Amino acid sequence: MKITKSDIKILLELYKSANGLTPYHFYQRFKFGPAEVYKSVTKFSQKNFLEIDKDNIRITKLGKEYVEKNRFSFRTDKFDRIPDKFLDNKIDI
Numbered sequence: 001m002k003i004t005k006s007d008i009k010i011l012l013e014l015y016k017s018a019n020g021l022t023p024y025h026f027y028q029r030f031k032f033g034p035a036e037v038y039k040s041v042t043k044f045s046q047k048n049f050l051e052i053d054k055d056n057i058r059i060t061k062l063g064k065e066y067v068e069k070n071r072f073s074f075r076t077d078k079f080d081r082i083p084d085k086f087l088d089n090k091i092d093i
Helices: 005-016 023-030 034-046 061-069
Strands: 050-053 056-059
Touching (some): 005 023, 056 061
Antiparallel strands (some): 050 056
16 A cells, blocks of 8 residues: 555544544645545545544544554654664764
């Protein structure tokens, strides 16, 4: 399954939300058009990562596990995404 940056943003927003979000939220926050949101939501709902209830989109337990397993970043600093096994003592300047 090919995942785009917009797919990751949608999954992370749903992961952080408590009761799910509406498609309009993704337009307000990221300026994603309806077609882009629809493609992402249908892609992940077919994999049972998302469930749709009227206008509300929620992430499932399987979807949360997928986000945690793939270690999608929650921060903007790229150095926070380095796994601990690759970190070592810092060198003095």
